[in-house]
Amino acid sequence: MxxxxxxxxxxxxxxxxxxxxxxxxxxxFPIVLMLLxxxxxxxGGTGTFNLYVQDHDDSDESxxxxxxxxxTGVVNVRxxxxxxxxxxxxxxxxxTSFLTIPSGFGxxxxxxxxxxxxxxxxxxxxxxxxxxxxINAAVQQMDPGxxxxxxxxxxxxxxxxxxxxxxxDFFLPxxxxxxxxxxxxxxxxxxxxxxxxxxxxxxxxxxxxxxxxWLASRIMWQMTISFISLVLIWAIGVYLFDxxxxxxxxxxxxxxxxxxxFTSMGMAAAGLIKDEQGAGALAGAVTFPxxxxxxxxxxxxxxxxxxxxxxxxxxxxxxAEGLRDSMIYGNMAGAWFNLAVISGLAVVFAALGTxxxxxxxx
Amino acid sequence: MSEGHIEVKGLRKEYGExxxxxxxxxxxxxxxxxxxLGPNGAGKTTTVEILExxxxxxxxxxxxxxxxxxxxxxxxRRVGVLPQGFNAFDRLTVKENVDYFAGxxxxxxDTEELLRWVKLEKRKKELFKNLSGGxxxxxxxxxxxxxxxEIVFLDEPTTGLDPGARRDVWRxxxxxxxxxxxxxxxxxxxxxxxxxxxxxxxxxxxxxICRGTPREIINEHGADPVAIVKAAGxxxxxxxxxRFPDCSLMEDNLKVPIHNSRRIADILNILDDxxxxxxxxxxxxxxxxxxxxxxxxxxxxGGEEDEE
Numbered sequence: 001m002x003x004x005x006x007x008x009x010x011x012x013x014x015x016x017x018x019x020x021x022x023x024x025x026x027x028x029f030p031i032v033l034m035l036l037x038x039x040x041x042x043x044g045g046t047g048t049f050n051l052y053v054q055d056h057d058d059s060d061e062s063x064x065x066x067x068x069x070x071x072t073g074v075v076n077v078r079x080x081x082x083x084x085x086x087x088x089x090x091x092x093x094x095x096t097s098f099l100t101i102p103s104g105f106g107x108x109x110x111x112x113x114x115x116x117x118x119x120x121x122x123x124x125x126x127x128x129x130x131x132x133x134x135i136n137a138a139v140q141q142m143d144p145g146x147x148x149x150x151x152x153x154x155x156x157x158x159x160x161x162x163x164x165x166x167x168x169d170f171f172l173p174x175x176x177x178x179x180x181x182x183x184x185x186x187x188x189x190x191x192x193x194x195x196x197x198x199x200x201x202x203x204x205x206x207x208x209x210x211x212x213x214w215l216a217s218r219i220m221w222q223m224t225i226s227f228i229s230l231v232l233i234w235a236i237g238v239y240l241f242d243x244x245x246x247x248x249x250x251x252x253x254x255x256x257x258x259x260x261x262f263t264s265m266g267m268a269a270a271g272l273i274k275d276e277q278g279a280g281a282l283a284g285a286v287t288f289p290x291x292x293x294x295x296x297x298x299x300x301x302x303x304x305x306x307x308x309x310x311x312x313x314x315x316x317x318x319x320a321e322g323l324r325d326s327m328i329y330g331n332m333a334g335a336w337f338n339l340a341v342i343s344g345l346a347v348v349f350a351a352l353g354t355x356x357x358x359x360x361x362x
Numbered sequence: 363m364s365e366g367h368i369e370v371k372g373l374r375k376e377y378g379e380x381x382x383x384x385x386x387x388x389x390x391x392x393x394x395x396x397x398x399l400g401p402n403g404a405g406k407t408t409t410v411e412i413l414e415x416x417x418x419x420x421x422x423x424x425x426x427x428x429x430x431x432x433x434x435x436x437x438x439r440r441v442g443v444l445p446q447g448f449n450a451f452d453r454l455t456v457k458e459n460v461d462y463f464a465g466x467x468x469x470x471x472d473t474e475e476l477l478r479w480v481k482l483e484k485r486k487k488e489l490f491k492n493l494s495g496g497x498x499x500x501x502x503x504x505x506x507x508x509x510x511x512e513i514v515f516l517d518e519p520t521t522g523l524d525p526g527a528r529r530d531v532w533r534x535x536x537x538x539x540x541x542x543x544x545x546x547x548x549x550x551x552x553x554x555x556x557x558x559x560x561x562x563x564x565x566x567x568x569x570x571i572c573r574g575t576p577r578e579i580i581n582e583h584g585a586d587p588v589a590i591v592k593a594a595g596x597x598x599x600x601x602x603x604x605r606f607p608d609c610s611l612m613e614d615n616l617k618v619p620i621h622n623s624r625r626i627a628d629i630l631n632i633l634d635d636x637x638x639x640x641x642x643x644x645x646x647x648x649x650x651x652x653x654x655x656x657x658x659x660x661x662x663x664g665g666e667e668d669e670e
Contacts, residue, residue: 007465011454018453018489198449203505206414206443207466208435 004209008217013224026187030179030229031236037171038241048073049127049134052089053099054080059106068138075134090120097121097128099135172237172245173323174296179229180255181262181290181316184222186283188266191218192357193279211354219263226259250326250335257342258319264349265315271356290316318342366425367392367513367544368413373422375408382408384568385422390513390561395535395545397555399650400565406548407446409565410515413546414443427512439467442511446518446548448502452491456482456501459490464508471510480504480534496527503534513544520554532558552650562650566658576650583656584648589629591616591643598638605632620645 016022051069055062069075080089090098100118108115119135121128195201204214230247237243265286273282293307294316300308311317322338325331368390375383383405390396398406411417413426415434424430426437450459460477464470477483480500485493490501499519506514516535520528535558538545549555555562556576564572564579572579591602593614602616603609605628609618618629626645633640 004466007462011451011458011462014458015451015453199445199447200449200451202416202445203443203448203450203463204466205416206438206441206445207463208438208468209466 005213005217005220008209008214009220012217012221016221026183026225027228027232029182030175030233033175033178034172034233034236035240037175038236048076049131050076050078051097051099051131051135052078052080052093052095053101054082054084054086054089055101056082056103057101057105057107058082061106061109062101065101065138069135072134072138075131086120097131169243169245169328170324171297172233172243173327174320176230176233176255177258177294177316177320177323178291178296179233180226180258180319182287183225183229184259184262185266185269185286187222187225188218188263189270189273189279189283189286192267192270193273193276197276211357215264215267215350215354218267219260222259222263223256226255230255245327246330248326250332250339251323254319254322254326254335254339254342257339257346258322261315261319261342261346261349264346264353267353268349268356271353290314293317294320296320315342315345318345366390367394367427368396368546369423369425370409370413371423373409373412373424374420375405375412375417376420381568383412383419386563386565386568386570388563388570388573390544390546392544393539393542394560395539395547395558397559397562398546398548398565399550399552399555399562399654401550403567404550404565405568406550406565407517410517410546410548414441414445414515439509440511441513441515442506442509443515444499444502444506444517444519446521448499450490450498450501450505453489455487455489456493456497457486459501460504460508463505467509470508473504473508476504476507479507479537481530494527496523496530499523499527499531500534503531511543513546514538516545516547518548518550520549520551528554552654556650564650564654564657566654571657572653579650579653580648583653585619585652585656587620587645587647589618589620589626589643589645591618591629591633592641594633594640595638598633598636598640601632601636601638602629 053066055066066077066079070077080086086098086100089095098120100120102116102118105115105117117135117139119132121132192201195204230251234245234247237245269282269286270279273279293311294314295303295311296316300311300317303311318338318341322335322342325334325338366389368388370389371387373383373386374381386405386409388396398404398409400406408417412419412431413424415431415437419431427440429437431437451462454462457473457477460473464473474483477486480503482497482500482504485497490498493501503516503519506516519535520531523531532554535545535547539560547555547558559576561575562573562579563570572583574582591598594602594616599611599614599616602618603611606618606625609616611617618625620626629643633643
């Protein structure tokens with residue numbers, strides 16, 4: 001059994017090596033995602049935000065605050081003359097965010113009393129959300145005493161707060177999970193439909209090769225792809241964006257189990273369609289909902305309750321959570337739980353996939 | 363004890379309302395080239411795919427090398443298959459493709475030798491997708507032989523090939539017979555079945571409508587030979603039609619049935635006496651084509667366009 005799976009594996013490697021398009025699309029996806037999100041969230045000189053500030057206090061403390069905002073390298077502080085009407089300035093310049101430092105801010109801080117900053121933002125603006133979290137983080141760095149100040153910025157309830165500097169870290173395991181799911185499901189669906197329509201399965205069926213052997217070869221192959229993706233994503237994260245993540249045995253185990261799960265899912269899904277036109281639609285139908293509902297781009301906690309419930313039924317959620325547990329939080333108990341869920345689902349889908357895959361056209 | 367390599371009794375295959383194979387019986391003997399001949403949709407491919415253990419029959423009994431279909435994994439080790447509309451891995455070379463299928467069996471033959479046999483040893487490093495149709499088909503034949511099978515199933519092996527490539531395939535089928543292998547061939551080309559087969563079953567609409575050696579079938583069902591006179595001009599045609607009322611005219615070709623060989627001399631004499639110029643006179647024996655036409659009232663041809 002092992003040897004037939006290996007023969008198939010070897011052939012798959014050769015075919016892949018000779019297909020520049022396949023190589024490009026398989027690895028461009030995680031690279032582009034990493035670069036994109038890295039650029040957006042790390043600043044890195046490219047993504048800077050203009051912050052309009054009215055400093056009514058003009059104290060040492062307020063100047064310190066503005067200085068630490070500038071020091072992030074992401075914020076251009078634009079001081080607005082205090083004699084102007086803030087609302088008018090916002091309106092005239094179509095600003096999406098505006099920070100007001102009230103007079104007495106410095107004095108209150110010196111007296112160890114609560115100080116309040118006023119931050120107005122357009123809730124639909126991503127840069128305003130980012131600025132908000134930057135300000136919050138800057139305030140916390142400025143003076144430990146301020147941590148007790150609540151609510152610091154009363155217009156907002158935003159769980160992204162203070163996660164700005166961790167967001168990329170949060171994102172990396174998500175990109176990895178997404179890449180594993182995306183490349184595996186797509187690859188399986190398209191390969192199966194192609195093999196079926198070109199009669200390659202029919203030829204395979206006339207040999208002693210059995211479906212579980214073929215699935216085993218596919219899983220081996222997809223694992224190879226997953227590990228190359230891991231190395232790429234990790235290298236980009238560490239060298240370009242200075243992300244601190246851990247890759248341990250648990251991470252590898254999760255990648256193995258996740259790959260097996262999505263390979264089997266792809267195999268099961270491909271059993272549902274007949275032709276090549278259906279393949280693209282089906283791949284989209286499987287991957288898109290998972291992509292958006294599994295907490296890859298946003299932490300699940302900021303989603304509405306009902307979406308959080310839906311996310312619990314999405315296999316990708318468990319892979320993303322598990323990878324985050326193992327790579328960022330060091331939460332082994334959580335990682336074990338997610339690994340168990342993924343492995344269980346993998347067994348179910350492998351059985352389903354083996355049964356549902358039709359190797360021939362009727 | 364039967365010496366049949368393949369035995370089929372009362373075989374039926376239904377897809378809902380559609381009856382693809384409607385209760386057929388036949389026996390293929392060891393070392394025979396056995397053809398299922400018929401138009402598309404006759405049930406040939408369904409039949410061989412059942413024998414190849416790719417489909418389950420709705421009813422009937424099948425024994426292959428003495429085994430029932432439930433022993434499919436044992437059967438698969440001892441038969442070779444060239445499926446209809448065969449394809450292999452596009453981005454693997456000829457040799458890699460053949461090696462892949464050799465790797466599926468425990469005790470494969472030497473693939474280098476196999477490639478020499480199908481005359482592809484010089485092409486073995488070429489990618490499958492860059493090959494011509496005839497070469498692809500030879501790769502398929504090589505693949506079907508990797509396990510040194512006792513029975514080889516060739517499902518429409520020459521459909522879509524040009525005449526030269528078709529001849530190559532024919533030579534290989536003859537080679538397989540010389541090696542003592544049993545070959546089950548399906549085709550909708552009459553001349554192919556006639557040239558290659560030891561035994562033929564003509565299928566139409568899921569049934570076997572006629573069977574025997576090519577000679578037996580033609581002798582039993584074939585019509586008399588005909589003489590075809592081409593472009594004899596109005597004067598020549600007039601003279602011939604006057605003499606042979608049972609002839610038929612198609613464009614300017616006149617077909618005259620030859621009940622006895624004296625008629626041939628008669629035709630030539632008439633043309634001579636009329637002093638007309640004519641292109642040629644051909645004597646054509648009855649073929650399986652004619653038999654099929656006679657038995658079903660339908661033309662066999664026109665299959666190629668429907669394929670794929």
